[in-house]
Amino acid sequence: xxxxxxxxxxxxxxxxxxxxxxxxxxxxxxxxxxxxxxxxxxxxxxxxxxxxxxxxxxxxxxxxxxxxxxxxxxxxxxxxxxxxxxxxxxxxxxxxxxxxxxxxxxxxxxxxxxxxxxxxxxxxxxxxxxxxxxxxxxxxxxxxxxxxxxxxxxxxxxxxxxxxxxxxxxxxxxxxxxxxxxxxxxxxxxxxxxxxxxxxxxxxxxxxxxxxxxxxxxxxxxxxxxxxxxxxxxxxxxxxxxxxxx
Numbered sequence: 182x183x184x185x186x187x188x189x190x191x192x193x194x195x196x197x198x199x200x201x202x203x204x205x206x207x208x209x210x211x212x213x214x215x216x217x218x219x220x221x222x223x224x225x226x227x228x229x230x231x232x233x234x235x236x237x238x239x240x241x242x243x244x245x246x247x248x249x250x251x252x253x254x255x256x257x258x259x260x261x262x263x264x265x266x267x268x269x270x271x272x273x274x275x276x277x278x279x280x281x282x283x284x285x286x287x288x289x290x291x292x293x294x295x296x297x298x299x300x301x302x303x304x305x306x307x308x309x310x311x312x313x314x315x316x317x318x319x320x321x322x323x324x325x326x327x328x329x330x331x332x333x334x335x336x337x338x339x340x341x342x343x344x345x346x347x348x349x350x351x352x353x354x355x356x357x358x359x360x361x362x363x364x365x366x367x368x369x370x371x372x373x374x375x376x377x378x379x380x381x382x383x384x385x386x387x388x389x390x391x392x393x394x395x396x397x398x399x400x401x402x403x404x405x406x407x408x409x410x411x412x413x414x415x416x417x418x419x420x421x422x423x424x425x426x427x
Contacts, residue, residue, distance in 0.1 A: 187259050188224050188417055189234070192250065193242045196262035197269070203242050204274055208283055208337050208362045215240050215352050217366045218267045220247025221392075221414035222406070223345060228417070233346035236353035244270070246368075248389035249411075253418045257425060268370040268380065271340055274363075278338060279306035286331050286361070289317035289342030290371040297375035312336040317343040324355050332360035339364050342371035 195203070200216075207214035217240035219227075227234040237243055244265035245251055254261040278285050287295055295314045302309050312334035315327055331339050339361045341348045348366045356364040372378045380386075381394030392407050 187250070187254055187257065187261075188414075188421060189228060190219050190224060190237055191243055192219055192245050192254070192261060194261060195242065195244060195265065197265055197273075199262075200242065200244055200265045200270060201273060201277070204277065204338075204363055207241075208281075211362050213357045213359075213362060213364070214242070215356050215364045215366075216242045216244065216270070217349055217352065218244050218246035218265070218368065219250060220245070221249045222410040223247075224250065224417065225410045225413045226345060228413075230346055233349055236346065236349040239353050240349075248386070248391070249414065252389065253414075256418065257421055266386075267366070267368050268373050271365065271367050271370045272374075274338060274340075274365065275302065275306055275309060279309040282308075282310065283337040284310045284312040284335060286312050286334050286336035286339040286359075287314040287342065287371065288327065288331065288339055289348065289367070290375070291318065292316050294371050294375045294377060297377075298371050301374050317341075317347075324351060325358070328355040328358045332358065335360070337362050340367040340370070341365065342367040342369070344368075 203216070217237055219237065223237070227237055245254070245261050246265060246267045248264050251261050251264050275285070277283065287298055290298070295316060299311055299314065302311055313330065313336065315330060319327060339359055341352055341364060343351065345368070348368065352364045352366060369378065373380055378398055381391040385391055385394050392411065
């Protein structure tokens with residue numbers, strides 16, 4: 182499920198419906214599959230981080246979670262159908278899991294955040310089986326131990342809500358040993374579901390300004406990161422566009 186390489190990454194040529202079908206096939210087939218997400222920041226990080234790049238290339242589905250990446254794909258003649266937002270994907274999978282009796286495991290975030298995520302599930306999906314959860318603040322030396330914990334829970338899906346590149350590397354290295362059918366890199370979705378941060382209004386999302394909404398919420402932590410990554414992403418896109426026109 183990949184398009185020709187886009188800015189160094191094999192983004193899946195898939196829309197939201199296709200992404201859902203991928204999950205259904207994965208869990209029904211009970212064979213490990215991974216879902217990772219790419220955006221402008223991830224493209225820039227992967228250019229400089231070989232381990233992250235390898236992890237993204239190893240994903241069974243690398244979806245474009247970032248309107249800027251969709252726009253870049255169209256400019257470069259490799260148009261992706263649409264953005265597949267990680268938070269929306271996670272929410273839809275929770276609904277599917279509730280309806281189909283799938284067991285889920287939440288890995289990442291702080292304990293207080295996980296408690297809120299589980300409370301959300303109890304309210305919104307009363308039939309959902311939460312097989313277990315564990316915070317994301319553990320040392321790499323415990324990775325195998327945590328993977329064994331997920332396996333013991335007999336979960337069908339593990340949502341990994343840790344920062345990048347930690348979550349991508351964890352899924353690539355330990356996902357297959359968890360015994361799940363589907364490992365999903367959920368990023369900051371836990372914080373959104375828990376109400377720790379809010380999503381940008383729909384209009385901002387359509388205009389590709391969701392990143393700016395995040396900066397407004399956490400200016401001291403994020404302004405420099407987004408200024409740097411967005412500028413670098415734009416430069417990479419322009420460079421590739423010029424190269425293709427020669």
